[in-house]
Amino acid sequence: MVDNNKESTSTVRVKSMIEKNRQKQSFRSIGEKAVPNLLLGIAMISILTTIGIVFVLISETFEFFNRVSIVEFFTGTVLRPLSQDPKFGILPLINGTIISSVIAMVVAGPIGMMTAIYLSEYASDKARRVLKPVLELLAGIPTIVYGFFAFTFVTPFLRQFIPEMSATNILAPGLVMGVMIIPMIASLSEDAMNSVPNAMREGALALGSTKLEVTFKVIIPAAFSGIVAAFVLGISRAVGETMIVAIASGSSKNFTFDITQSMQTMTAYVVEVAGGDASRGSTIYYSLYAVAMTLFVFTLLMNILARYIARRFREEY
Amino acid sequence: MKFVTDIKNTRQEEKKQPTKVYDTKDLNLWYGNTHALKNVNFPIYEKEVTAIIGPSGCGKSTFLKTLNRMVELVPSVHTSGTIEYRGENILDPNFMVEDLRTKVGMVFQKPNPFPKSIYDNIAYGPRIHGIKDRKILDDIVESSLRGAAIWNEVKDRLKENAYGMSGGQQQRLCIARALAIEPDVILMDEPTSALDPKSTLKVEELIQELKKDFSIVIVTHNMQQAARISDRTAFMLNGELIEYDYTDDIFQHPKDERTEDYITGRFG
Numbered sequence: 195m196v197d198n199n200k201e202s203t204s205t206v207r208v209k210s211m212i213e214k215n216r217q218k219q220s221f222r223s224i225g226e227k228a229v230p231n232l233l234l235g236i237a238m239i240s241i242l243t244t245i246g247i248v249f250v251l252i253s254e255t256f257e258f259f260n261r262v263s264i265v266e267f268f269t270g271t272v273l274r275p276l277s278q279d280p281k282f283g284i285l286p287l288i289n290g291t292i293i294s295s296v297i298a299m300v301v302a303g304p305i306g307m308m309t310a311i312y313l314s315e316y317a318s319d320k321a322r323r324v325l326k327p328v329l330e331l332l333a334g335i336p337t338i339v340y341g342f343f344a345f346t347f348v349t350p351f352l353r354q355f356i357p358e359m360s361a362t363n364i365l366a367p368g369l370v371m372g373v374m375i376i377p378m379i380a381s382l383s384e385d386a387m388n389s390v391p392n393a394m395r396e397g398a399l400a401l402g403s404t405k406l407e408v409t410f411k412v413i414i415p416a417a418f419s420g421i422v423a424a425f426v427l428g429i430s431r432a433v434g435e436t437m438i439v440a441i442a443s444g445s446s447k448n449f450t451f452d453i454t455q456s457m458q459t460m461t462a463y464v465v466e467v468a469g470g471d472a473s474r475g476s477t478i479y480y481s482l483y484a485v486a487m488t489l490f491v492f493t494l495l496m497n498i499l500a501r502y503i504a505r506r507f508r509e510e511y
Numbered sequence: 512m513k514f515v516t517d518i519k520n521t522r523q524e525e526k527k528q529p530t531k532v533y534d535t536k537d538l539n540l541w542y543g544n545t546h547a548l549k550n551v552n553f554p555i556y557e558k559e560v561t562a563i564i565g566p567s568g569c570g571k572s573t574f575l576k577t578l579n580r581m582v583e584l585v586p587s588v589h590t591s592g593t594i595e596y597r598g599e600n601i602l603d604p605n606f607m608v609e610d611l612r613t614k615v616g617m618v619f620q621k622p623n624p625f626p627k628s629i630y631d632n633i634a635y636g637p638r639i640h641g642i643k644d645r646k647i648l649d650d651i652v653e654s655s656l657r658g659a660a661i662w663n664e665v666k667d668r669l670k671e672n673a674y675g676m677s678g679g680q681q682q683r684l685c686i687a688r689a690l691a692i693e694p695d696v697i698l699m700d701e702p703t704s705a706l707d708p709k710s711t712l713k714v715e716e717l718i719q720e721l722k723k724d725f726s727i728v729i730v731t732h733n734m735q736q737a738a739r740i741s742d743r744t745a746f747m748l749n750g751e752l753i754e755y756d757y758t759d760d761i762f763q764h765p766k767d768e769r770t771e772d773y774i775t776g777r778f779g
Contacts, residue, residue: 318586393623397685400581401636401692402613411639416626 251490254483261477267484273447273458275467275478282481284488286449290457291492294368294439295432297453301372302428306379307421313380314387315409326381333377341441344370349442359454362444368453371438375428382427386420387413419504426500430493436461460489530557532696532726533578537592540573542585547573549750551592555696560718560727562741562758564734566778570750571730575698578728579615580608597695613640616689618699622681624673624688629656629665632673632684636692651691659687660717679710686717697721699729703736715740734774738762746770 259267262282270283309329313322348366353359390413398408414421436459444456445466458466464482472479533555540548548570555561555578563571576582577594580601593600601611624632633652642648652669656662661683665676673684682702689697699718703711718727718740731737737744738758745755746767754761754770765771772778 391623393619393621394625396581396584396619397623397625397688398635399584400579400612400617400619401639401688402609402611403639404609407639411635412625 248490251483251487254480255487258477258480258484261480262484271449273449273463275481280477282477282484283449284460284485286447287458287460287463287485288488289449289451290364290439290443291433291459291461291489293451293453293457294364294371294435294443294459295429297365297368298371298375298432298435299425299429301369302375302379302432303425305372306376306424306428307383309376309380310383310387310421311409311414313384315405315413326384329377330381333374333381335374337374337435337437338441340370340374341367341438344438344442356454360444360456362442362446362456363454364439364443364457365453367438367442370442371432371435374435374438375431378431379424379428382424383417383421386417386424389420390416418507422500422504422507426496429496433489433493433496434461435459436465440465460485460492464489528556529559531555531595532557532597534595535592536595538574538577538594539591540570540577540582541589543587547750548577548590551750551752553745553752553755555726555728556743557726558722558724559742560722560729560740562737562744563728563730563747564732564737564744564773565747565753566773567732569747571745571747572700574747575700575728575730578696578698579612579617581612581617583608613692614694615696615698616692616694618682618685618689618697618702620701621705622678622685624676624681624684626672626674628670629673629676629684630669632688633691636688640692655687655691656684658690658721659683660713660720661687677710679706679713682706682710682714683717686714686721690721694725696726696728699727701730701732704732711736734762746773748773 267282267284269285270281271285272281272283273286274281313325313329317325344366345362348370349359349361349363352366359365394412394416395408398412399405403411439459440462443458443462445458445462446456447458447463448455450457463485467478467482472482531554533553535551535553535555538548538551538553539546551570551574553574563574565571573582577590578596578601582588590602592602594602596611596615599606601608625635627635630652633655634648637648637651642651653662653666656665661680664680665684668675673681676684682705686697686702703714706714715736718729721727722742729737729741741758743756744758744761746753746761746765746769748769754765754767756766761770762774765774
């Protein structure tokens with residue numbers, strides 16, 4: 195009896211409190227309507243910035259092509275922007291970018307992948323809990339440190355074996371870039387493989403597969419789209435990497451395939467010219483934008499390609 | 512695939528005790544400090560359906576997974592005693608577990624096809640065991656899917672992803688996948704618990720068909736299912752094998768009081 199009374203009074207109190215609060219409803223609904231707009235506005239900041247950058251890139255690139263023919267730019271193998279008779283062929287830069295990225299991926303791809311396989315399929319929980327954070331720590335080292343390391347350690351080391359190698363060359367920064375990218379590829383591929391349900395592993399093991407067969411024939415195919423994404427991010431990172439190549443590969447604008455020689459990448463060219471005395475309005479100033487635009491289109495195409503590959507070979511579960 | 516149809520197991524012949532596929536002696540199993548199986552002695556006979564029933568946590572799935580050593584995927588498992596499969600102790604650390612699992616197939620509680628095409632799901636097993644010839648693989652795929660009574664439903668979409676199928680079809684695909692390497696024994700861990708009644712019926716009919724060629728051990732929560740499809744039934748409780756006999760005897764004249772309580776629905 196007493197309990198019942200208690201209950202009913204408390205119900206009345208709660209009811210009246212809710213009733214009172216509901217009168218503030220109008221205030222609440224204003225908030226409900228305003229917040230999405232506020233959030234949209236904030237989200238627009240990065241979108242508008244991107245649009246702005248692309249717009250500036252395009253308009254300044256147009257100005258550059260008024261002065262230098264587009265055919266010369268994309269087919270020229272000679273780049274000498276500061277000479278009396280300047281030439282603006284971008285091929286040496288594209289060549290340098292591709293070669294350094296390929297060297298980096300030759301290092302980072304297999305090592306990153308094998309690390310991911312170990313972490314996801316073989317390492318004990320305990321080992322994984324220690325190794326993964328350490329690996330991710332490696333990704334936090336500033337690139338200038340890697341660049342310095344390539345220039346003062348890796349190149350002298352390599353010159354013991356390849357004496358004709360020049361003091362600035364594309365091989366050392368390429369290798370070091372690869373080391374820099376390993377954690378990214380390993381960590382993202384491991385995430386993709388780890389998220390494949392355990393039921394798949396059990397199903398494959400129950401058919402008499404060895405662990406290696408489970409990994410290569412079931413887990414990696416199932417995680418393929420995630421692994422492709424990891425590789426593409428790795429390549430994008432290599433293509434966009436600046437400090438390491440700027441320091442360790444010098445600024446020779448050679449068009450060569452000899453990896454023991456100095457080459458310049460697109461990013462390193464931008465650093466060199468922007469840091470030099472390119473006066474505003476000069477042809478060399480506009481060339482910065484043309485190179486940056488090329489770099490942008492480069493990474494964009496790669497991302498599109500990666501999306502296509504990931505969708506094409508996707509194994510959905 | 513060989514389909515032996517001339518052996519008709521009449522009740523009389525069964526009484527003569529057919530060959531043992533498995534003979535489990537004094538099996539104990541611990542998960543860490545938890546004693547999950549206690550002195551289990553459990554023979555399993557050829558070309559019969561053996562059902563294991565019991566309440567949740569009684570050790571029936573653990574026992575099933577010990578038969579193909581899948582239980583070892585759980586860290587900190589250790590065992591004592593022996594399980595002889597065709598005369599060899601499979602708990603011997605030198606025993607090749609891949610060989611065992613090639614001969615002893617398994618169907619899981621939830622259908623777990625690989626995220627590949629229907630064809631590649633079936634061909635996976637033969638491929639890892641070295642069969643590469645396209646024509647032979649085609650034959651295996653067809654006969655396995657026919658064996659699992661699903662060929663007519665999927666023959667026109669063998670290249671499609673297995674995840675486009677219904678749950679019941681996926682489970683029969685998993686059975687077909689197990690059949691593709693022509694196992695000796697098929698272990699089934701509550702194969703119908705995730706299925707609707709219609710799919711369940713199909714899988715049960717299939718099990719009846721499969722027992723002509725394979726020895727089947729099935730763990731089930733569903734006592735009616737055990738009564739419908741099995742030749743022998745084992746009742747487990749708290750890690751112990753309480754009673755094991757012909758299914759009819761277990762359900763009609765249980766010898767142990769606890770078995771009677773369980774099958775009459777007094778607990779569990």
